[in-house]
Amino acid sequence: MKISIDDIKNSKNQSLKVDFDNEVKGLETEGSVCAELVFSAYGSYINVKGKIVANVKLVCDRCLKDFVQKIDVDVDETYTLGRLKSSSEAHSGQEIELKDGDFVTELAGEQEIDVDDLIYQSVTLNIPNPCVCDINCVGDSEIEKYIKKEVSDPRLDVFKAIKIKKEGK
Template identity: 85%
Template sequence: MKISIDDIKNSKNQSLKVDFNNFVKELDTSEPVTAEIVFSAYGSFINAKGKIVANVKLVCDRCLKNFVQKIEIDVDETYKLGSLKPASELHSGQEIELKDGDFITELSGADEVDVDDLIYQSVTLNIPNPCVCDINCIGDSEMEKYIKKEVSDPRLDVFKNIKIKKEGK
């Protein structure tokens, strides 16, 4: 989904609210990503402010299981129309830092804002690291059995330092 800058500028108060409800290319989600973003024009800047909700399919770093994590993000992104640098150094979509923590994406003459790209960038930057299915995840199922057994029967403490391949009968 792309929003034309002219549409933003021609909207009331130069603000255009976008309701997004769709899958985003290269973003593996269990259901469509939803977002409510207000695009506002200020002179040669466009500000995108709103909220994104994505149910992202992830793989747990500890047990390697697939799980779905709901990620909610408050977006506040500024785009500069035209260029801040000489044309020879231009790369569309490049982010430059104006002052500390103030990132601006150059549109480099583009006449639209790519909403899918904004969502993709925001979500991928907010994927937790480490990425675990549950705060209490203790690893794979073999490990889980071992720990449960240890808790239920203290006599098995003797096996603490022995690797058990399969549970005996």
């Protein structure tokens, strides 16, 4: 699903409400993904606020069992129309103060916002890491041995450290 910038700008109060109830390419979910999103135009910015609910099919990091996790996402994203404005005006973006962690997506001349992509990004960013089927899941000792031996990605050492701390309690 794509929302055109013109549709947002031509809506009442330059605000367009979108109800999404569909599957999202790339997301393995149980049932469809539901989202209620409000797209608002502010000059050369488009802000999206709303909620996404998805029952995502995941694999437990500890026992490797499939499970379904309900992922609730509060969306608050800003897009800049970028190249649609002359370069001098584009710099006026600095007037908008962005909080830490907020990121602005540059549309760079795109006339549409890809709602599926927005939902995909928002949901995948909110999948817990480590991802476990149950807070009490102790995993499978055979699998644990296997994972410890095979995983050599230094970025994952952080999670190993967390696990050790928890077990040490």
